[in-house]
Amino acid sequence: MAHRIAVIAGDGIGTEVMPEGIRALEAAAKRFNIDLEFTTFEFGSCDYYLEHGQMMPDDWFEQLKGFDALFYGAVGWPDKVPDHISLWGSLLQFRRQFDQYINLRPCKLMPGIKSPLAGREPGDIDFYVVRENTEGEYSSIGGKMFEGTEREIVIQETVMSRTGVDRVLKYAFDLAQTRPRKKLTSATKSNGISITMPYWDERVLEMAKQYPEIDVDKFHIDILTANFVLHPDWFDVVVGSNLFGDILSDLGPACTGTIGIAPSANINPEGKFPSLFEPVHGSAPDIAGKGIANPIGQIWSGAMMLEHLGYKEAADAMVTAIEDVLSEGDSQVVTRDVGGQGTTESLGRAIAKRL
Amino acid sequence: MAHRIAVIAGDGIGTEVMPEGIRALEAAAKRFNIDLEFTTFEFGSCDYYLEHGQMMPDDWFEQLKGFDALFYGAVGWPDKVPDHISLWGSLLQFRRQFDQYINLRPCKLMPGIKSPLAGREPGDIDFYVVRENTEGEYSSIGGKMFEGTEREIVIQETVMSRTGVDRVLKYAFDLAQTRPRKKLTSATKSNGISITMPYWDERVLEMAKQYPEIDVDKFHIDILTANFVLHPDWFDVVVGSNLFGDILSDLGPACTGTIGIAPSANINPEGKFPSLFEPVHGSAPDIAGKGIANPIGQIWSGAMMLEHLGYKEAADAMVTAIEDVLSEGDSQVVTRDVGGQGTTESLGRAIAKRL
């Protein structure tokens, strides 16, 4: 039976890297005998917004909910639509309405990629950031008062629920369980943010009781970001709230030199709704249209999608293909961001060919 | 007329680095003919809490408000008192009650200090983080509901006021004005945090109109932390909310290898209340009592205090003394964290001697 994949390329380089993501997936599908069926949607982009006055049609949920996964490019083009409108009208809706409460991002120092950190080699850095993806600091409650006057104030509420916190912690502890080092680090800020963050800490302690074999520690987010730079080798599975996870899952890939190629998965673990797979990078208006964007983030996200669909071997083969092409580092093939003169397509084709 | 300085050493290594801070200040005072008068307070430490059930006496405000500055060590000892209690009972009270609405932290790659970033040399990194220090994410409004049940939720409000936002922006723009590059970077997250952060952006745009000569840009906090690692040379003055400023002012010093020696100033620019000067590092229970803590953060904070009191030349001399001793890097003198075998005292004495 075919796995039905909804494809939304979005804006900017999203539309350029997407074909390479599909090319690599098709190559892997062929080799491992997987039946993938892609359906492309035009909505979820700023151009769609300019035409329709909204990012997606009213029935987007109905249109998409039956798919097995969403394969997503990148959304946002601030000169056309303010970010908080384009994002809250698309990506953040998927995460919430499809209850994709896990955002999972690997941070791995890859061969052929230069880390900005001194003296770090492939193998030195290899951890996951598990981010809560539906509540917390990304809330839609709050407002403005005394508008336009000197007394103006704005308020926005951070909301954490036991359900929301416990389920992301459980996922992170379960993931740590599968890793050789069995280590979990919690991101907090309970010394300064005195209501929600002590609650987060409390739930971590509670959950830890059920996982006696896991080595648990915590850091306040300020020093944790410092430790990503100073001691990236300390980390194995790092779990954080929506905002802290967001920060750490950009900073982590930056430390491994892979901000332009890192993948991410937005997962509904129960499979009640489709999960969504997207590169960490955004739509990058500055380099859009030039054909030079690195497609690896999209391809690697495709690998995470295959793993999620149950094809671990095929997923591993995709990551190996990426690693091989990067190790080789043929300057006619790899893109500028990793030191070559290749194009989105040349790099995408090379990876597909390996497969 | 003597400048009256209130001294609160606090906990852990706070009590060890403070004497060296005072030693250096006394040396500078002697050389530049400045009259400093130190008064030591025992409160504001976890030991005080254990004895009195509160971090400070009820009349702390009255006792301290007449001083010209507070010279502060570090507070917190989680095994004795939970952090959110010790911090909200001391440091965070000072910041709020004394309206120290600016938290200023230099991020500077110093001679003799190895940056964890590959290929960065002294001179490459030299910027300030200006942090809002009284409102924002560090709010005291919120609470818990359905306690102890599956439906449990906690809520905490982020509060930004026009007064609070504008005054920190003004300070940051004014500071950028004095710098050769005249560049200001705003930390935001308006694509995800959809009420307070778009407001922050709005106020930045508004303020920028009054400073046409300043080159203004903004980054979302996730990619901004990445850029601290990838392009630290881009930054000159970085301004952020209470939380974002907190994160960036730990990450910045980490990128310059100076997390253990960076200083900070909590400033009430109008001088209506005393300002507070403290190292960025905490009380470090793990190395407390061993006499090996690096006192430079405390000494450098003393330099910021002298500058605040109007003695720019003396402040510069203190920073030069620090740089000289670090450049020399005598391993009998400098502490372990910077590659030596010296003690808190040997390093403190060496700096005082230079002065």
Ligand SMILES: CC(C)[C@H](C(=O)O)[C@@H](O)C(=O)O
């Ligand atoms: C100790 C803590 C409450 C404090 C803060 O977050 O403000 C510290 O991290 C700082 O930066 O001064």
Ligand SMILES: CC(C)[C@H](C(=O)O)[C@@H](O)C(=O)O
């Ligand atoms: C675009 C933005 C709203 C989004 C987020 O903050 O979640 C992005 O940074 C991400 O990490 O997926």
